[in-house]
Amino acid sequence: xxxxxxxxxxxxxxxxxxxxxxxxxxxxxxxxxxxxxxxxxxxxxxxxxxxxxxxxxxxxxxxxxxxxxxxxxxxxxxxxxxxxxxxxxxxxxxxxxxxxxxxxxxxxxxxxxxxxxxxxxxxxxxxxxxxxxxxxxxxxxxxxxxxxxxxxxxxxxxxxxxxxxxxxxxxxxxxxxxxxxxxxxxxxxxxxxxxxxxxxxxxxxxxxxxxxxxxxxxxxxxxxxxxxxxxxxxxxxxxxxxxxxxxxxxxxxxxxxxxxxxxxxxxxxxxxxxxxxxxxxxxxxxxxxxxxxxxxxxxxxxxxxxxxxxxxxxxxxxxxxxxxxxxxxxxxxxxxxxxxxxxxxxxxxxxxxxxxxxxxxxxxxxxxxxxxxxxxxxxxxxxxxxxxxxxxxxxxxxxxxxxxxxxxxx
Amino acid sequence: xxxxxxxxxxxxxxxxxxxxxxxxxxxxxxxxxxxxxxxxxxxxxxxxxxxxxxxxxxxxxxxxxxxxxxxxxxxxxxxxxxxxxxxxxxxxxxxxxxxxxxxxxxxxxxxxxxxxxxxxxxxxxxxxxxxxxxxxxxxxxxxxxxxxxxxxxxxxxxxxxxxxxxxxxxxxxxxxxxxxxxxxxxxxxxxxxxxxx
Numbered sequence: 001x002x003x004x005x006x007x008x009x010x011x012x013x014x015x016x017x018x019x020x021x022x023x024x025x026x027x028x029x030x031x032x033x034x035x036x037x038x039x040x041x042x043x044x045x046x047x048x049x050x051x052x053x054x055x056x057x058x059x060x061x062x063x064x065x066x067x068x069x070x071x072x073x074x075x076x077x078x079x080x081x082x083x084x085x086x087x088x089x090x091x092x093x094x095x096x097x098x099x100x101x102x103x104x105x106x107x108x109x110x111x112x113x114x115x116x117x118x119x120x121x122x123x124x125x126x127x128x129x130x131x132x133x134x135x136x137x138x139x140x141x142x143x144x145x146x147x148x149x150x151x152x153x154x155x156x157x158x159x160x161x162x163x164x165x166x167x168x169x170x171x172x173x174x175x176x177x178x179x180x181x182x183x184x185x186x187x188x189x190x191x192x193x194x195x196x197x198x199x200x201x202x203x204x205x206x207x208x209x210x211x212x213x214x215x216x217x218x219x220x221x222x223x224x225x226x227x228x229x230x231x232x233x234x235x236x237x238x239x240x241x242x243x244x245x246x247x248x249x250x251x252x253x254x255x256x257x258x259x260x261x262x263x264x265x266x267x268x269x270x271x272x273x274x275x276x277x278x279x280x281x282x283x284x285x286x287x288x289x290x291x292x293x294x295x296x297x298x299x300x301x302x303x304x305x306x307x308x309x310x311x312x313x314x315x316x317x318x319x320x321x322x323x324x325x326x327x328x329x330x331x332x333x334x335x336x337x338x339x340x341x342x343x344x345x346x347x348x349x350x351x352x353x354x355x356x357x358x359x360x361x362x363x364x365x366x367x368x369x370x371x372x373x374x375x376x377x378x379x380x381x382x383x384x385x386x387x388x389x390x391x392x393x394x395x396x397x398x399x400x401x402x403x404x405x406x407x408x409x410x
Numbered sequence: 411x412x413x414x415x416x417x418x419x420x421x422x423x424x425x426x427x428x429x430x431x432x433x434x435x436x437x438x439x440x441x442x443x444x445x446x447x448x449x450x451x452x453x454x455x456x457x458x459x460x461x462x463x464x465x466x467x468x469x470x471x472x473x474x475x476x477x478x479x480x481x482x483x484x485x486x487x488x489x490x491x492x493x494x495x496x497x498x499x500x501x502x503x504x505x506x507x508x509x510x511x512x513x514x515x516x517x518x519x520x521x522x523x524x525x526x527x528x529x530x531x532x533x534x535x536x537x538x539x540x541x542x543x544x545x546x547x548x549x550x551x552x553x554x555x556x557x558x559x560x561x562x563x564x565x566x567x568x569x570x571x572x573x574x575x576x577x578x579x580x581x582x583x584x585x586x587x588x589x590x591x592x593x594x595x596x597x598x599x600x601x602x603x604x605x606x607x
Contacts, residue, residue, distance in 0.1 A: 010481065040481050040482050040483065041481075042481040042482060042502070042504055042506075043481070043482045043502050046502050046526075050526075051502075051526050055482070055499065055500055055502075058481070058482050058483030058500070059483060060483075289479070289481035289506065290478060290479045290506070290510075293478060294478070316509065316510075318504065318505045318506055318508075318509045320503065320504055320505035320518075321502070321504065322528065324503075324518060324519075324529050326505045326508075326509075328505070328509055365505050365508035365509060365514075365516075365518075366514055367514070368508060368509045368510075369508065369509065369510055369511040369512045369513065369514055370512055370514070372509060372510050372512075373512045393457070394457070394514040395457050395458075395459050397512060397513065397514070398457060398459050398464075398466065399459055399460075402459060402460075402462065404459060404460050
């Protein structure tokens with residue numbers, strides 16, 4: 001059997017790794033549109049912050065050789081012909097498959113794609129982006145950067161370049177940073193702390209509307225509030241869209257069945273797959289590593305043993321990069337909020353029918369694992385949640401284990 | 411695999427396990443080396459819950475949720491000992507592991523193993539090198555009261571079942587008398603302290 005992966009990202013690398021661990025001797029071809037071994041997108045900003053490039057290769061630099069894989073790199077996929085079991089690359093080459101693992105991930109979305117033609121304007125998604133940014137900073141001795149977009153990737157970019165010593169101006173259209181990961185109160189708290197800790201110049205309710213170009217190079221940006229800033233570097237990180245066009249012809253992701261298949265021969269996983277939420281059933285793209293990993297492993301089990309079902313994704317995420325200030329969030333922020341906060345920490349859980357519907361834990365990780373488990377288990381916590389949120393010793397799990405909690409787990 | 415087990419009724423909260431762990435993980439391997447050193451790493455902590463106290467640490471779960479959550483290839487399982495091992499050279503301190511660990515067994519700081527001038531995740535490594543040398547984990551070796559043991563889970567359960575039977579059928583004492591007395595003292599002291607609040 002010939003197995004082809006489109007993508008060399010985390011889902012595809014995990015898929016191939018587990019296939020080989022499970023003893024598969026099948027021919028494997030991996031198609032990638034960048035020239036690198038599999039790398040971790042979570043790790044690549046640390047390269048910009050000065051850490052060794054080798055650490056981004058999370059499964060080793062010799063992955064393709066070690067796994068006995070034919071890697072066709074630097075080749076974008078134009079189209080999947082599901083009828084003929086054939087993949088056509090943009091360079092004209094074709095590749096046949098018996099089983100296809102479609103894990104093309106997502107790409108940055110740009111409001112003004114033509115900005116990228118200007119020297120000094122970058123995305124912040126791929127290792128190619130990181131290497132280009134690194135080169136540019138070295139060549140131009142860049143001192144100041146404007147980051148447009150204050151979501152997860154934008155804040156990640158801002159912190160990495162702040163860590164490198166650049167003066168960072170972070171421009172975000174919402175009332176708070178990380179507006180998808182937080183509610184208003186949590187986001188405002190997180191934004192204030194990030195400002196205090198780093199000194200990053202955060203401009204809210206603002207967008208970058210135009211760029212100032214001289215001799216083909218960036219000289220400054222103009223913002224929606226009328227401000228102009230002189231800068232030779234702009235990073236655009238205002239959103240991503242899934243690379244689902246080669247398979248379904250649009251960029252809305254690929255809907256899969258409970259075996260993660262699009263058709264009997266094509267598995268789909270990672271940031272391009274539309275899967276149900278494990279607790280609510282809500283179909284969406286849940287683009288975090290643990291989901292991608294679980295999808296890849298489920299696909300392997302199904303491919304090799306013909307029997308595996310994916311139980312759904314969990315939308316939990318944490319942003320803790322370069323500074324010791326984690327921002328954790330999961331679920332949806334609907335229901336009755338229960339909040340505990342002090343000067344350094346903000347913890348809020350949303351309850352529905354006494355069960356955790358979503359939560360934000362900002363400032364430390366102490367109770368996060370316990371709350372994550374209470375969330376996943378969907379047990380009633382309305383009588384015990386207040387002291388758990390106020391726990392500063394990390395003993396609440398053990399208190400409930402030993403029966404010392406007031407109230408009962410339902 | 412062998413794991414570290416806690417018989418919490420025997421813990422007297424002396425914290426010898428914490429000290430031994432800190433020494434084992436310190437480059438100097440000495441008590442004086444630890445003093446005043448902010449990079450000191452302690453992978454076990456004695457937690458007081460009401461009148462009880464017991465050491466808590468990583469349980470080297472199978473499957474290990476931290477390992478499945480780590481996006482940087484920093485957490486792996488030792489095939490020989492079964493220990494869940496964290497490689498600080500690959501760790502980016504992103505907290506994905508801590509976010510899902512039910513036991514709060516993973517912490518962050520700049521330890522002596524941190525190479526990039528920032529915090530890294532650290533946790534119990536089951537004293538993997540010691541175990542491979544047929545030695546006990548440092549905390550277990552240091553435990554004076556027999557609260558910590560390093561054993562196979564199945565064997566522990568069988569022994570526990572036999573012991574419970576002997577207590578039930580033959581009336582053997584469950585805990586040595588001095589432990590019973592000490593626990594009673596702790597309960598009373600705790601009740602007194604709670605009453606004073």
